[in-house]
Amino acid sequence: MADPEIIRTVQEFIQSRILHDPEFALEESTQLLKLGILTSLSTMRLVSFIHEKFGVDVPVDEMLAENFADLTAIGALITRLELQKGDSRV
Incomplete structure (x- = not known):
């Protein structure tokens, strides 16, 4: 589960830095790849931001693609990577 x-x-990053529209109705389930919100270039910008x-x-x-499909998937990816990073320090 994502935080x-x-x-x-x-x-907020996607709305301001990729869409350049903080008022865009971006929901957790908005299909970022299918709608073309995330492209190869914008995905790399997002990875850098992460x-x-x-x-x-x-x-x-x-x-x-499944890890970048929507905000929920991206959040779950980050949470999982943070947990793995924490486990590797032990």
Whole structure:
């Protein structure tokens, strides 16, 4: 399950830096790839933002459409990567 704060942070990034429209009705279930909101270039910008904001790298094997389909999937990916990062420190 994704942290609502993570989802909100990603939502704000997509609205302001990718869509350039903070008023766009972007919901957790909005199909980001199917609607063309996330393209290959904007997905790489998002991955860079995830690294900067949350301190996790998205490995190549996690660069799957299902992980970037909507805000819920992206939030779950970040949460999972944060947990894996925490486990690797132990």
